[in-house]
Structure formats: C-alpha cells, structure tokens
Amino acid sequence: MSPDSSEATRYHETVHTPTEVANxxxxxxxxxxxxxxxxxxxxxxxxxxxxxxxxxxxxxxxxITRSQWLTPLDMLPFTDSFEAIPDADPLQWLVTRxxxxxxxxxxxxxxxxxxxxxxxxxxxxxxxxxxxxxxxxxxxxxxxxxxxxxxxxxxxxxxxxxxxxxxxxxxxxxxxxxxxxxxxxxxxxxxxxxxxxxxxxxxxxxxxxxxxxxxxxxxxxxxxxxxLPPVPAGYGGPSLAAFPRAYGAHAAVLAQSRPDPEPLPAAPPGEGKRIGLPHAAPDLAAGTLTRHAAMRGFNGATMSMGALATILTAYGQPARWDLPANLVEFYCVVADVTGIPAGAYRYHPDAHELELVGEGDPRQRLREAALAALTQQGARTANVWLLPVGDAAAAEERFGSRWYRVQQAAAGAALHRACLAGAAVDVASRIQNDVLTHLLDSWFGLTGRRRSLLVAQFGTEHPGGLRPEFRLTW
Incomplete structure (x- = not known):
C-alpha cells in the first residue's frame, strides 16, 4: 500500500457520517x-x-431547469430542525432545482x-x-x-x-x-x-x-x-454478413486498437437460489425528464417484476468509460415485489438473474441502519433498495490512490442509471447517504474489504410527494 493510497483507505475506514462543522x-x-x-x-x-x-x-x-415551492415539512431534511427553517419570508421556500x-x-x-x-x-x-x-x-x-x-x-x-x-x-x-x-x-x-x-x-x-x-x-x-458527433451518413454498400470470418479478423484489430478496461478479479458466484428476470429495455433519456427525489417517501404499493427488471438492467448496465464494468458489484434488497421473495440479492447483469444471499423480511434491518426519519420511513414503505458493493483491495491494487474516488463514482453512476430507468416507468426513487450500510454487510455475506457503499430506495411515490413546481425548460 503506497502512502497516498493509504490516505484514501484511512478516509474510507473512518468517515461514514457527517462530521461537525465549526463555523x-x-x-x-x-x-x-x-x-x-x-x-x-x-x-x-x-x-x-x-x-x-x-x-x-x-x-x-x-x-437550473425548474423551481419548486416547498413547505416547512419539505425543508426539514435540509435544515435538521424546525427552528432553522426560515419563516420571515415565505418566498425563501421557493427553491431552484x-x-x-x-x-x-x-x-x-x-x-x-x-x-x-x-x-x-x-x-x-x-x-x-x-x-x-x-x-x-x-x-x-x-x-x-x-x-x-x-x-x-x-x-x-x-x-x-x-x-x-x-x-x-x-x-x-x-x-x-x-x-x-x-x-x-x-x-x-x-x-x-x-x-x-x-x-x-x-x-x-x-x-x-x-x-x-x-x-x-x-x-x-x-x-x-x-x-465526437457523427459525420453525415453516406452510402453503406451491400451487407457483408455472408463473410463472418473476414469481418471477425478485421474486428479483432479494431478491438485491439482500443481495448476495453480489464475487469477486476471478481468474487465467485454463490450457491444461492437464482431467479431469472424478464427482458427489459430501460429508457434513460426519458427518465431524465421526470426524475426527482421522493421527498415524502413511498406509499407501500406492490412493485411489478417488470419494473424491477427495468431498474436492475440499468443498474448493471456497462458505461462508456475507462473503468472496469465490475468495479462495483450489484447488490439489492427486495420486499413486496411480485414474484420475488423478500430478501437480499446479488444481481448478475450478464445472466440478468438475482442470486439470493440473505433470506427474510429486510425491513427491520434497514430501519436499524437508517439514521434519518425519512430514510426509516423508506425502510417501511419502499420496495427495492440498491446497494452497490466495492472491493477496496482490488480497486486499490488497480488504481492506487485514485481507487476510492473511482469506486465511489462507479457506485453513484450505477444508482443514477437505476433512478433514471425507474423514473421512465413511474417508479419513484431517492439516493440516501444517511445509512450505515456496513451494518448490512454481514447479511450480504461480504468478507475482507468488500463493503456496501450507499443506498437508493425505490417504490411508488407517496401521494403528497410531488411538490408544486415550474419547469424552466421543455
């Protein structure tokens, strides 16, 4: 371990929650x-x-694409106490997003x-x-x-x-x-x-x-x-599909000229029960138009397996970037999803399957790990919790002092893709940092320096969740 990477490791091991700000x-x-x-x-x-x-x-x-009118209850997660909520001028509750x-x-x-x-x-x-x-x-x-x-x-x-x-x-x-x-x-x-x-x-x-x-x-x-926008389309000529060996030889040269990032050593698949999921084609671009944080949580309605499959497909979708596709592993917790028993799972993107890693109703475990009241409410009423898992040892071996930064970024990207996919099929979401995710690691069967990194909750939005807002674009 280099001195620089040890600083990242020390930070990773010691900073889990906000610390006091003196001024x-x-x-x-x-x-x-x-x-x-x-x-x-x-x-x-x-x-x-x-x-x-x-x-x-x-x-x-x-x-700055929208403005939103908040009530004092909406402002509470941002101020930590009712005493800190401004009340002299109601216009202070008009915020931009x-x-x-x-x-x-x-x-x-x-x-x-x-x-x-x-x-x-x-x-x-x-x-x-x-x-x-x-x-x-x-x-x-x-x-x-x-x-x-x-x-x-x-x-x-x-x-x-x-x-x-x-x-x-x-x-x-x-x-x-x-x-x-x-x-x-x-x-x-x-x-x-x-x-x-x-x-x-x-x-x-x-x-x-x-x-x-x-x-x-x-x-x-x-x-x-x-x-790099594309050039104008030209005449493509007839198909060469009848000559696959020739194309294969040429494609191998192209692949060698710009190789994909080499995968990290992967944790072996477990022996838990596997559940296949229906095919899904998430529309992330459509999700960018409607995605928003579920400010009042969820109402507890059952989620369909199709909606879950859409969210998980985006969760594990490879990105066009310079990081290994398996820099994080894709774990989740499920409750009240049609056809999926409650429990903790590892999602395998290549097979599009869930592997059971922990049985039982997860809600009490999630409530004990949640710090804020809104997150605890989500533990009672959401249907799916996504928890990307990272192997600090493998990431540090590959990236040195940069390992912490890229691993956290990979986790954030995976959750945001899932949130966009959920928004496109009318599933609400909220990414939470106020969760002691390490309390769930033993339930997931994680060992060594493999840790869950953060949480996103998914479900049907609470009826009072949508706030009055004005769109500034589209």
Whole structure:
C-alpha cells in the first residue's frame, strides 16, 4: 500500500457520517461561480428548442431547469430542525432545482467546456454558468490536447466545489463529491444522444486543473467527457454478413486498437437460489425528464417484476468509460415485489438473474441502519433498495490512490442509471447517504474489504410527494 493510497483507505475506514462543522457561516451560500469582467458567449434559450446541441446538453447536465415551492415539512431534511427553517419570508421556500441530485441540494457540481475548431462555440476554454445559461470564456485557443484521449470536437470537464458540501457535511464532503461525479457522468452519457460520448475518470488531473485555472484545494476535477458527433451518413454498400470470418479478423484489430478496461478479479458466484428476470429495455433519456427525489417517501404499493427488471438492467448496465464494468458489484434488497421473495440479492447483469444471499423480511434491518426519519420511513414503505458493493483491495491494487474516488463514482453512476430507468416507468426513487450500510454487510455475506457503499430506495411515490413546481425548460 503506497502512502497516498493509504490516505484514501484511512478516509474510507473512518468517515461514514457527517462530521461537525465549526463555523458553517464561514461558507457563503453561493451555488454559481462568478468571473467578473470575463467575456461571455450566449447560448440560445430555451435550450430544447434552439437546435444547439451543446447548449441543450449543458442545460440537461447542470442547468437550473425548474423551481419548486416547498413547505416547512419539505425543508426539514435540509435544515435538521424546525427552528432553522426560515419563516420571515415565505418566498425563501421557493427553491431552484437542477437535473441531477446533490447532497443537501448544495449543487457543488460544475461543468467546463474545452472547445475545438469544429465545436458549436468558438475555440477556447469556458465555464458553464447555469444561472444565465451562457459560457464564460477563460482562455482562447485549442486546449483539447491537454485533456482528450481520442478524437473529440468538444471536451466537457466536471468539477466539484468542495466547500459547498463541506459547509454541511464536514469531512464527508469528499465522499459525496466522488459519488456526485458518478451521477454527473451517468447523466452526461444518458443525455448526450448522438454525440458519441465517452467518459474518463483517470486522466492527468494536475494538467486539467491548470488549464481551468482552479485551486485544487477548493475545487477538484473529477471527470472528463469527450464528444465526437457523427459525420453525415453516406452510402453503406451491400451487407457483408455472408463473410463472418473476414469481418471477425478485421474486428479483432479494431478491438485491439482500443481495448476495453480489464475487469477486476471478481468474487465467485454463490450457491444461492437464482431467479431469472424478464427482458427489459430501460429508457434513460426519458427518465431524465421526470426524475426527482421522493421527498415524502413511498406509499407501500406492490412493485411489478417488470419494473424491477427495468431498474436492475440499468443498474448493471456497462458505461462508456475507462473503468472496469465490475468495479462495483450489484447488490439489492427486495420486499413486496411480485414474484420475488423478500430478501437480499446479488444481481448478475450478464445472466440478468438475482442470486439470493440473505433470506427474510429486510425491513427491520434497514430501519436499524437508517439514521434519518425519512430514510426509516423508506425502510417501511419502499420496495427495492440498491446497494452497490466495492472491493477496496482490488480497486486499490488497480488504481492506487485514485481507487476510492473511482469506486465511489462507479457506485453513484450505477444508482443514477437505476433512478433514471425507474423514473421512465413511474417508479419513484431517492439516493440516501444517511445509512450505515456496513451494518448490512454481514447479511450480504461480504468478507475482507468488500463493503456496501450507499443506498437508493425505490417504490411508488407517496401521494403528497410531488411538490408544486415550474419547469424552466421543455
């Protein structure tokens, strides 16, 4: 274990819950960066009607897309006590929302654009300003060579402003930042339709940080998304399906030129009962239009096996990125799903099967692991709980000091894909960080440094869950 990776291991072993913040007032309540005097490039509004692909993509990633009216009860999870809820001005309960979830609605994620000559905006380095839906130019010139690993017309860079999370969660901010990196990447790959998007979470961080002009102590670079729109379609010619051996020889060369990430050593399959699931084709892009956190929890209605299959298919779906497909394993807990006995399961994406790893009604176990009242309510009324599992030893062996960051990101991406798939079939969801997941590990049969990482709950939304809101786009 290198000294650098031991720091990540120490953090992983010791930080499970938020820590005390001595002076929360020292952190300004700003969720948008400011570059006074810097030149700006306006993006068309509304983004979905302009035909400007990059503008719509940025709005779907980090734009301020809706405003929502909250009641004091809705505000409670964000303030921890009724005394902290503002009551002098009811307009303070009107909040803005973005397309992706964020811990405590702190919206610490930011996006930057590195544009080349063939991009939809002039060549340069830009910050995406979600409040004005425009680009702030930070540098002129083509800097893609510092960032891109393959041909790309435009490169998007995801960062996290650490202090926005630290002001509420203390030492836990880094864990949330890593999880949100996975959520942001999953969202980018879902909405970048037709852009041939590929993500990277392993890249020269220091170089990219310098290009963006960031202070790495305050804002960390977490992911890169490379875009290469297709050229106009040409005549394809007749089919060569009658000559499979010739095509196989050619395809082998292509595969060798850009190999997939090598899988990590996998935990062997267990001997538990297997349950096959019906075929499902999740529509993640459709889910981006309606996904929202279930603010009032769930009503306890039974879930269909088809809905579960859709959620799990997206949960275990491979991503177009530079991480192994098995960086996390796909565990879940099921209750009140038609045709599936209650218990804990390991989902095998290749076989599209559930393997039973723990029997019995899980609700009491989940309630004991939950810290907040809303999470405990979900333990009583949700139908499915997804818990990605990571092997710290295998990840550290492969990625060194980067292991913690990429493993948490893989967990966040898996859960966000599942939430998008659920939203597309009218299943509500909520990602929870206030769960002592290690209390469930022995039930799952996890040993060594294999640990469950976080939880997402799924079910039929409580009738009082949908809040009055105004859509700012589409």
């Amino acid at each position: 929360p007032g020292a952190y300004p309540p700003l969720v948008v960066k400011s570059y006074p005097g810097a030149p700006r490039h306006r993006l068309p509004w509304p983004p979905e009607r302009s035909g400007h692909r990059l503008g719509r993509l940025l709005a779907d990633l980090g734009g 973005r397309p992706t979830p964020s811990g405590g609605a702190r919206y610490s994620a930011e996006w930057y654009v590195i544009a080349g000559p063939d991009s939809e905006v002039p060549t340069g380095v830009y910050y995406y300003d979600p409040a004005r839906h425009d680009l702030v130019r930070l540098r002129e010139g083509d800097y893609r060579g510092w960032v891109a690993s393959r041909p790309a017309t435009t490169v998007l860079v995801h960062t996290n402003v650490f202090w926005r999370l630290a002001s509420k969660y203390g030492e836990m901010y880094y864990r949330l930042a890593c999880l949100e990196a996975g959520i942001q990447v999953a969202q980018a790959l879902a909405v970048a339709d037709g852009e041939n998007a590929t993500a990277r979470l392993c890249f020269p961080d220091a170089d990219v940080t310098e290009v963006l002009g960031l202070d790495p102590r305050e804002e960390g670079v977490h992911a890169v998304v490379e875009l």
